[in-house]
Each structure stands twice: as C-alpha cells, then as structure tokens.
Amino acid sequence: MDIDHVSHANLAPSPRLFKAGAPLTGRIRVPGDKSISHRSLMFGALASGETRVRGLLEGEDVMATGRALTAMGAHITTRATAEGEEYLVRGTGVGALMQPETALDMGNSGTSTRLLMGLVASHAITATFIGDASLSKRPMGRVIDPLTLMGAEFTATPGAKGAQTLPLTMRGAYPAVPIEYRLPVASAQVKSAVLLAGLNTPGITRVIEPVATRDHTERMLTGFGAELEVEEVDGERIISIRGEAELIAQDITVPGDPSSAAFFVVAALLVEGSDLIIENVGLNPTRAALFTVLRQMGGSIEELGRREIGGEPVADLRVRHSQLTGVEVDPALAPAMIDEFPVLFVAASLAKGRTVTTGLEELRVKESDRLNAMAEALTSAGATIEEREDGLIITGTGGEPLRGTANSHVTTHLDHRIAMSMAVAGLASKDGVDIDDISPIATSFPNFMALLEQAQEADTAE
Known part of the structure; x- marks a missing residue:
C-alpha cells in the first residue's frame, strides 16, 4: 500500500x-501491531540513515502518520520482498523536521495526533492538525497541558464541556524547556508525547507514571539509541530521557x-x-x-x-x-x-x-x-x-x-x-x-x- x-x-x-x-x-x-507501526515510522523519520520496517500495519491510522511525516521532510518508500512489503524510512535527524506546507490530516487517529504533537512541540515549526468528525470530538487538553509547560503554543477548537479539540494549530518551541511531569491519567499517548518532545529538548525530561501503561515508546527509543532510563520508585515508574538525542536507523519487524x-x-x-x-x-x-x-x-x-x-x-x-x-x-x-x-x-x-x-x-x-x-x-x-x-x-x-x-x-x-x-x-x-x-x-x-x-x-x- x-x-x-x-x-x-x-x-x-x-x-x-x-x-x-x-x-x-x-x-x-x-x-x-498498530502502536509499534506508528512508532517505527516516527522514530525512523527522526533517525540518521535508513530504517527498514517489515510487517507494518497498512491501516488508515498508520498511513496518516506516514503522510504527516512525509509532509515534514521524511522520505518513505516501499519495496516488495519475499517476506512481503517492506517500508524504507530515510529520516531527517532529531531537530530537523520541516515546516509542513498544508494542514496535517490525521483522519481518525488519536495516536497519530497526540504523538506527532509531541514531535512538533520541540521544533521551531508551526503545524495545523485536522481530522474526521470522530477525531474532532476527542479531547486534546491532556497532551496540550504538558507540551505548553515545555514552551509550545496552541490554538484549539472549543469542544464539548470545554474540551480542546481539532482543528488545532500548534507552534513548537526551540529550545523547549525540559519538565518533570506526573501523568494525571494513565495514558501511553500522553507519556509518549512528552518523551518525544524531550528528544529535541536540552537536558533531562522526566515522566512519572503512577500506573504503568504500554511501554513500546521506551523499548523502541532505547533500540534507536536514545539515552532513556526507567526507574521504579514507591510503585511508580519514572522515565527519563536526555534531549538533543541522536537516533540511529534500525531494522524493525513488527x-x-x-x-x-x-x-x-x-x-x-x-x-x-x-x-x-x-x-x-x-x-x-x-x-x-x-x-x-x-x-x-x-x-x-x-x-x-x-x-x-x-x-x-x-x-x-x-x-x-x-x-x-x-x-x-x-x-x-x-x-x-x-x-x-x-x-x-x-x-x-x-x-x-x-x-x-x-x-x-x-x-x-x-x-x-x-x-x-x-x-x-x-x-x-x-x-x-x-x-x-x-x-x-x-x-x-x-x-x-x-x-x-x-x-x-x-x-x-x-x-x-x-x-x-x-x-x-x-x-x-x-x-x-x-x-x-x-x-x-x-x-x-x-x-x-x-x-x-x-x-x-x-x-x-x-
């Protein structure tokens, strides 16, 4: 596809x-796996070199992620192999995402939206996120709050009960401010958004997770070469990432x-x-x-x-x-x-x-x-x-x-x-x-x- x-x-x-x-x-x-598919494209887009991904989920949500990354400078192609379609992602390097020329259409994908907001947050670019009717009702405030603390600026559409929803325009901050953020709700998407923003932020960004959530981001960032540590203190997980990272292209089987x-x-x-x-x-x-x-x-x-x-x-x-x-x-x-x-x-x-x-x-x-x-x-x-x-x-x-x-x-x-x-x-x-x-x-x-x-x-x- x-x-x-x-x-x-x-x-x-x-x-x-x-x-x-x-x-x-x-x-x-x-x-x-959809979660791993999203992240393999994102981390490949930030890595130096060419990442090869086999077994990528070719669903609409993952394709929305791929199109957005392409709009911000990544080069994504496919080739047929004996094991099936292989995706080749030539990255920009951390900190080198480009200003997209048009709005980023997220379709129905909340994961694409929230994680890409994290990526953009620590880059000196402005991006507008749009989505379908269903996605446009979903609250984005839980991601906007920590990314605002890091210096990003947002203009969101008022939704039901005061929720901040799409369409949404954000202006990233460079340099962004490292934060220590305790998740108010158990959300792998919020955790991942903050860690991804931390990739291009000087210093150490920390996320405190009172309740453990899916850890694909931590596993994959470590595999790509990020300096990331996970500690358990009093039953909580503390995830720390050192910014201004250099990610190295990987071969991934999803x-x-x-x-x-x-x-x-x-x-x-x-x-x-x-x-x-x-x-x-x-x-x-x-x-x-x-x-x-x-x-x-x-x-x-x-x-x-x-x-x-x-x-x-x-x-x-x-x-x-x-x-x-x-x-x-x-x-x-x-x-x-x-x-x-x-x-x-x-x-x-x-x-x-x-x-x-x-x-x-x-x-x-x-x-x-x-x-x-x-x-x-x-x-x-x-x-x-x-x-x-x-x-x-x-x-x-x-x-x-x-x-x-x-x-x-x-x-x-x-x-x-x-x-x-x-x-x-x-x-x-x-x-x-x-x-x-x-x-x-x-x-x-x-x-x-x-x-x-x-x-x-x-x-x-x-």
Missing part, C-alpha cells in the same frame, strides 16, 4: 450482517497486533467447534491483559513457541472454544487492555454469571463513548447490560447464543472497535447482528473480513 493512498474515511457507509457460521479453524496471521488478535481470540472462544492458531502475536505485558482475563474466565488460550523479536515478546496463540464464566475484572489491569474492553464485553455477554468492570472512564473519550456504545449495541442484540459511570456489569447467557438484532442496525459511531466487536457478537447470535457501517475497520484492520472468511473456510475445507 502506498503511503500516499487516498483515505477511505469519507466513503459512503457500508452496512453488513454478521451471523453464525462455520467454526474458526486453521492458522491466520493478524496485521502488525509483531502481530494483540488488539487485532483479540477479536479472533474471542470469536474462537465463543463459536462452538473452533480451534484456531493465530501466529506471531505480540505479548508485551503492558498490552496482553485481555488474554489473562479470558483465561481467568476459563478460556483455552495456549502460547506456542514463545520468543522475542526486536525486544518484544511474541508467540503463536492456539484458541479453542470454551465455556466462559463471569469474573470481576481487576481495574489495575485496565491500562494493559483498554482497547480490548469492547470485545471483552462481547465475551462476557455469553459467559455464565456476571462480569463486573470498573475504572473505565477512559473508554468514554475514545473514538466514541465505548461504554455507552457497547452497552446500547449489546442490549439491542439481546445481552443483559447495566451501564455505570466507570464500567459495565454484564449478566451472561451461560453460552446460549445472543438473540441478534433482527431488523435494526447497530450504531458503530465510526468506531472500528465497536464494529469489529459487534461483528464477533454476530457470530455468536441466532438472528445475526446488522452493523450500520464496517468501513471504519480499515483504520486499524484492513483485512479483518478476509481473515474471518479464511478462518471459517478452513473448517469447510477439511
């Missing part, structure tokens, strides 16, 4: 009915995205007769808590050939249909599975007994209000849901299929994870689940439909 391809974000809605079918069997490989694998893991657990192997799944401990919770519920998820690739733990997952039992999910696990809760809600809807989730206020400011959206969607499909301010309480069917949505559409709110989660619900329903629009799935998982068909066809082919 060319980095300059046309976005699909504005295409007409594409409704689809998902219904029960064949078990999921055989072997599939999900696309590359592991399979655990957030993408999650949909197939849950589908295989729920659909009777399923026995599916998902290859090359990244199992970074700050990302893989969903699999822990599903095992607590009785799910059969076996790790095969556990190994390490580029500093990231990886394994093949064998998943077999299982009778699940409701659990009370430890809120301390939330940061390590925040994107996976929508599909966990689906699993809980078919479990035996109650599943209780708390501490999930963050889900209300994702691509949609995912707590409300999933509560409404699953209720419309026949699940028993109680929505609370910070989570859902779900009383499962005990393994019986959901009723389905009959003649009504599930509203996805342009949210790819709502669409894929409810597609999985449709596979475990009597009448099927009719989804209003599957086109947002392309933002993170462009071959979701093809892999689903492959997994179901493997059973019929045997």
Whole structure:
C-alpha cells in the first residue's frame, strides 16, 4: 500500500450482517501491531540513515502518520520482498523536521495526533492538525497541558464541556524547556508525547507514571539509541530521557497486533467447534491483559513457541472454544487492555454469571463513548447490560447464543472497535447482528473480513 493512498474515511457507509457460521479453524496471521507501526515510522523519520520496517500495519491510522511525516521532510518508500512489503524510512535527524506546507490530516487517529504533537512541540515549526468528525470530538487538553509547560503554543477548537479539540494549530518551541511531569491519567499517548518532545529538548525530561501503561515508546527509543532510563520508585515508574538525542536507523519487524488478535481470540472462544492458531502475536505485558482475563474466565488460550523479536515478546496463540464464566475484572489491569474492553464485553455477554468492570472512564473519550456504545449495541442484540459511570456489569447467557438484532442496525459511531466487536457478537447470535457501517475497520484492520472468511473456510475445507 502506498503511503500516499487516498483515505477511505469519507466513503459512503457500508452496512453488513454478521451471523453464525462455520467454526474458526486453521492458522491466520493478524496485521502488525498498530502502536509499534506508528512508532517505527516516527522514530525512523527522526533517525540518521535508513530504517527498514517489515510487517507494518497498512491501516488508515498508520498511513496518516506516514503522510504527516512525509509532509515534514521524511522520505518513505516501499519495496516488495519475499517476506512481503517492506517500508524504507530515510529520516531527517532529531531537530530537523520541516515546516509542513498544508494542514496535517490525521483522519481518525488519536495516536497519530497526540504523538506527532509531541514531535512538533520541540521544533521551531508551526503545524495545523485536522481530522474526521470522530477525531474532532476527542479531547486534546491532556497532551496540550504538558507540551505548553515545555514552551509550545496552541490554538484549539472549543469542544464539548470545554474540551480542546481539532482543528488545532500548534507552534513548537526551540529550545523547549525540559519538565518533570506526573501523568494525571494513565495514558501511553500522553507519556509518549512528552518523551518525544524531550528528544529535541536540552537536558533531562522526566515522566512519572503512577500506573504503568504500554511501554513500546521506551523499548523502541532505547533500540534507536536514545539515552532513556526507567526507574521504579514507591510503585511508580519514572522515565527519563536526555534531549538533543541522536537516533540511529534500525531494522524493525513488527509483531502481530494483540488488539487485532483479540477479536479472533474471542470469536474462537465463543463459536462452538473452533480451534484456531493465530501466529506471531505480540505479548508485551503492558498490552496482553485481555488474554489473562479470558483465561481467568476459563478460556483455552495456549502460547506456542514463545520468543522475542526486536525486544518484544511474541508467540503463536492456539484458541479453542470454551465455556466462559463471569469474573470481576481487576481495574489495575485496565491500562494493559483498554482497547480490548469492547470485545471483552462481547465475551462476557455469553459467559455464565456476571462480569463486573470498573475504572473505565477512559473508554468514554475514545473514538466514541465505548461504554455507552457497547452497552446500547449489546442490549439491542439481546445481552443483559447495566451501564455505570466507570464500567459495565454484564449478566451472561451461560453460552446460549445472543438473540441478534433482527431488523435494526447497530450504531458503530465510526468506531472500528465497536464494529469489529459487534461483528464477533454476530457470530455468536441466532438472528445475526446488522452493523450500520464496517468501513471504519480499515483504520486499524484492513483485512479483518478476509481473515474471518479464511478462518471459517478452513473448517469447510477439511
């Protein structure tokens, strides 16, 4: 896929009915990890030399990152290899990003927006960030606050409840001011934005993390040669980065995205007769808590050939249909599975007994209000849901299929994870689940439909 391809974000809605079918069997490989894909392009764009990236996720969100980096001076090309498409990123060097000539269109990607704001913050350039209708509702104040302390200046659009939203124009500061910043909420995006700003800031920039979040930024920056230290003090993580860094180009193999694998893991657990192997799944401990919770519920998820690739733990997952039992999910696990809760809600809807989730206020400011959206969607499909301010309480069917949505559409709110989660619900329903629009799935998982068909066809082919 060319980095300059046309976005699909504005295409007409594409409704689809998902219904029960064949078990999921055989072997599939999900696309590359989205978090690592974003960062491999960004760090490659700041490195000296040419970074080679294999297994990059070619979804809309990652392409938005690539186009923005190209607009600021990086050179990104692709070439075909025996192992698949390889991305070549020739960087500008830290501190050498160029003034973009037009606004940077982030599409639906909050990760692109917040991390790139961090990159720009310590460069003497001005950039305007725009996005689609969904992204333009998402709050940016949590990133604006620390970057303002470092010297960047912002003009943002007033959003609901006083939130600062896109379109947004920021003027970077050079030299920026190093800060010590304690995260008020558990957010890998905010942490990463501050660390990326610190790359081109004289002195030491520190982020204090009361609750650990995904650590891809720390792992990858260290791999690229940044001087970065992580300490644990009184249960908190203190991440320090020395500015005016020099990053060195790397060869990167992106592991399979655990957030993408999650949909197939849950589908295989729920659909009777399923026995599916998902290859090359990244199992970074700050990302893989969903699999822990599903095992607590009785799910059969076996790790095969556990190994390490580029500093990231990886394994093949064998998943077999299982009778699940409701659990009370430890809120301390939330940061390590925040994107996976929508599909966990689906699993809980078919479990035996109650599943209780708390501490999930963050889900209300994702691509949609995912707590409300999933509560409404699953209720419309026949699940028993109680929505609370910070989570859902779900009383499962005990393994019986959901009723389905009959003649009504599930509203996805342009949210790819709502669409894929409810597609999985449709596979475990009597009448099927009719989804209003599957086109947002392309933002993170462009071959979701093809892999689903492959997994179901493997059973019929045997």
